[in-house]
Amino acid sequence: MEHTTINIKLKVWKQANTQSKGYFESYDVPGISTEMSFLEMFDVLNERLIAEGKEPIAFDHDCREGICGMCSMYINGKPHGPWEGTTTCQLHMRAFKDGDIIVVEPWRAAAFPVIKDLMVDRGAFDRIIQAGGYISVNTGNAVDGNALPIEKEKADNAFAAAACIGCGACVAACKNSSAMLFVSAKVSHLALLPQGAPERKQRVMNMIAQMDKEGFGACTNTGACEAACPKEISITNIARLNAEYLSASLTTA
Amino acid sequence: MTWKQMFTSSVGKKLVMGFTGIFLVLFLIVHVGLNACIWAMDNGVMFNKAAHFMGANVVPRILEIGLFAGFFLHIIQGYMLEMQNRKARGTAYAVSYGNKGSKWYSRSMALLGTLLLLFLIFHIKHFWVPSRITGLEPMLIDGKEYHNLYGEMLVVFENPVIVAFYVISCISLAYHLAHGFQSAFRTIGINNPKYTTLLESVGYGFSIIVPLAFAMMPISMHLGWVN
Numbered sequence: 001m002e003h004t005t006i007n008i009k010l011k012v013w014k015q016a017n018t019q020s021k022g023y024f025e026s027y028d029v030p031g032i033s034t035e036m037s038f039l040e041m042f043d044v045l046n047e048r049l050i051a052e053g054k055e056p057i058a059f060d061h062d063c064r065e066g067i068c069g070m071c072s073m074y075i076n077g078k079p080h081g082p083w084e085g086t087t088t089c090q091l092h093m094r095a096f097k098d099g100d101i102i103v104v105e106p107w108r109a110a111a112f113p114v115i116k117d118l119m120v121d122r123g124a125f126d127r128i129i130q131a132g133g134y135i136s137v138n139t140g141n142a143v144d145g146n147a148l149p150i151e152k153e154k155a156d157n158a159f160a161a162a163a164c165i166g167c168g169a170c171v172a173a174c175k176n177s178s179a180m181l182f183v184s185a186k187v188s189h190l191a192l193l194p195q196g197a198p199e200r201k202q203r204v205m206n207m208i209a210q211m212d213k214e215g216f217g218a219c220t221n222t223g224a225c226e227a228a229c230p231k232e233i234s235i236t237n238i239a240r241l242n243a244e245y246l247s248a249s250l251t252t253a
Numbered sequence: 254m255t256w257k258q259m260f261t262s263s264v265g266k267k268l269v270m271g272f273t274g275i276f277l278v279l280f281l282i283v284h285v286g287l288n289a290c291i292w293a294m295d296n297g298v299m300f301n302k303a304a305h306f307m308g309a310n311v312v313p314r315i316l317e318i319g320l321f322a323g324f325f326l327h328i329i330q331g332y333m334l335e336m337q338n339r340k341a342r343g344t345a346y347a348v349s350y351g352n353k354g355s356k357w358y359s360r361s362m363a364l365l366g367t368l369l370l371l372f373l374i375f376h377i378k379h380f381w382v383p384s385r386i387t388g389l390e391p392m393l394i395d396g397k398e399y400h401n402l403y404g405e406m407l408v409v410f411e412n413p414v415i416v417a418f419y420v421i422s423c424i425s426l427a428y429h430l431a432h433g434f435q436s437a438f439r440t441i442g443i444n445n446p447k448y449t450t451l452l453e454s455v456g457y458g459f460s461i462i463v464p465l466a467f468a469m470m471p472i473s474m475h476l477g478w479v480n
């Protein structure tokens with residue numbers, strides 16, 4: 001691929017801490033290679049800011065290979081930027097043109113308070129997982145994988161749901177800041193497998209109760225979450241979650 | 254889970270929206286079917302008889318109580334959800350995701366619903382109140398007296414402003430249902446793609462045909478296409 005460099009302008013959300021008021025700061029970022037990832041572009045800018053004695057822009061990242069879900073950036077009105085099924089760390093600068101103005105905001109949700117600049121606290125997701133997103137297994141020898149027959153279709157759907165990396169883009173994209181796509185991925189993943197059966201009813205009820213407690217909105221089935229999800233988690237999981245919830249609530253005391 | 258926990262959770266509230274929404278859809282089928290009798294070209298004989306049947310029989314009267322309850326629950330839960338959902342964002346985005354990820358009408362259910370509520374108030378005042386409470390001119394059919402609801406329609410729809418209002422309301426209904434129909438079935442848990450894709454198509458068909466038929470009623474009355 002042809003190697004080119006572009007000059008861009010960034011408008012980035014700056015916020016000192018959770019309590020303080022944030023604002024947009026503009027930065028000229030010249031000479032960016034189109035081979036760079038979006039985060040590498042931020043690295044270049046931050047190196048320069050540090051050299052100039054200014055404060056760098058705080059953002060979350062870890063794996064930089066699309067599997068940890070940390071790199072939460074709302075880029076030009078879309079979580080994780082313009083590419084489909086891509087995390088911010090896997091987004092490359094060839095997605096942009098010379099002279100582009102790129103607006104970068106943090107995830108916006110009351111349940112995800114801004115820690116600093118583009119970093120948000122996604123502890124709410126951890127607490128939802130703690131409320132039921134697990135299975136309890138007695139220790140002992142590992143069971144032979146083939147000893148437990150699982151329908152191919154169910155295994156495939158469970159695997160597709162398990163691909164959720166907990167990034168929170170679904171919340172960021174949803175007009176209701178709803179966490180339903182995330183929760184439905186976690187509930188579906190375990191509800192489809194025999195290992196998830198013992199805690200199946202308790203799981204969906206407790207996870208929904210925690211989700212509501214954290215202050216996420218409800219689901220209107222608009223589909224914005226599915227369109228923004230870097231792991232292309234299907235909105236069908238939300239309908240499955242609803243079915244799980246309905247049957248659990250009708251059949252428990 | 255207690256009933257209270259069930260119906261106060263976000264998913265529980267949506268279950269109420271979904272079930273009442275489907276119930277209201279069923280009501281629309283009955284309503285549009287009966288009203289289509291105005292096109293029988295018989296000066297409203299068939300229509301008035303049908304309306305009389307609905308008003309004089311015990312089963313439709315009981316269903317009517319259910320209908321009012323359904324509307325009530327749907328409206329209350331709809332606004333409660335809308336309030337909860339608006340609170341969940343906190344700070345607004347500078348650049349909105351907009352139509353890149355979802356259809357505008359799916360994001361405007363409360364606005365479209367509010368237009369429907371406005372319509373509902375006028376609609377009840379125009380026809381339900383005179384027919385059930387304040388009384389209507391009688392019409393003689395085979396020597397028996399019937400409320401002339403058909404005549405009342407002709408009078409109300411002489412006013413072009415009211416006709417326009419009804420047509421606009423039907424457009425709101427079309428968009429409310431274009432999203433609501435398929436959404437309701439997802440909400441109550443239908444997740445087999447075989448059914449969800451079918452319900453999506455049926456939903457679009459329903460939300461075009463039924464509101465169009467309703468919109469044609471005031472237009473026909475106004476333009477005298479009923480005789």
Ligand code: HEM
Pocket residue numbers: 218219220221267270271272274275277278281327328331332334335362363364365366367369370373429430432433434436437438440441
């Ligand atoms: C009269 C005033 C009405 C109001 C205020 C209203 C309000 C709403 C709102 C706010 C929603 C979205 C809820 C959400 O997903 O967050 C909704 C959904 C819905 N409405 Fe209405 N609505 C009204 C009338 C109607 C009527 C007349 C019908 C049908 C005949 C209808 C059918 C539906 C359906 C099927 C849904 C989808 C439910 C779901 O997503 O599970 N609504 N309504």
Ligand code: SF4
Pocket residue numbers: 069163164165166167168169170171181182185225228229230231232233
């Ligand atoms: S469902 Fe998709 S968008 Fe939501 S947290 Fe999981 S991976 Fe991220």
Ligand code: FES
Pocket residue numbers: 060061062063064065066067068069070071087088089090
């Ligand atoms: S940094 Fe891990 S997914 Fe982007």
